[in-house]
Amino acid sequence: MGKIVVSEQISLDGVVEDPSGVEGTGRGGWVNEMSQADRARWTEHEFAESVAAEALLLGRRSDAWFAARWRDRAxxxxxxxxxxxxxxxxxxLDEPQWGNATVLSGDVVEQVAKLRTETDGDIVVYASALLVRLLLDHDLVDELRLTIHPFVVGAGPSLWGETASRKTFRLTDSRLLGSLPHLTFEVVAA
Structure with a gap:
């Protein structure tokens, strides 16, 4: 059985919107302020995470965002x-923009639950805050991996929204990626 892993860059106040600043929100771009040393450690970590993962799970907008930035890279x-x-x-969406992708349509909860049972290993969710909230609400997230940037953005969509019930997490790992805290939480079943 697969494990749904949410891997996010997040501000101190929980904002996940426009971390790179390319969406032009006015408050974005906070990940660009990390030092070169922090970026190098974060890059090493993210590469290792991608190597260990079996698949990526994305929302439609995240698929387009990542496709535009990664498709032509070497x-x-x-x-x-x-x-x-x-x-x-x-x-x-009928056709995803990033290669080697399959669209999951219909009942999202049912489709993701099925994917989780049919996959061995980590299914990593990048960005996709609305999808993450839906997965959390339906107890489909197994682990949260949060890289915390030392900024209070002050406004913008947060990773956290209202949930149908209280959610409990257990810290299973903490480390520094350079000077950036990286926390891993296991979701505790209710």
């Missing part, structure tokens, strides 16, 4: 991301 990390299996959750 190198070990780009090769891994571009060739690994991807699943894109969408009710409107």
């Amino acid at each position: 190198g070990e990390w780009a090769d891994r991301l571009n060739t690994m299996p991807k699943y894109v959750v969408s009710s409107t």
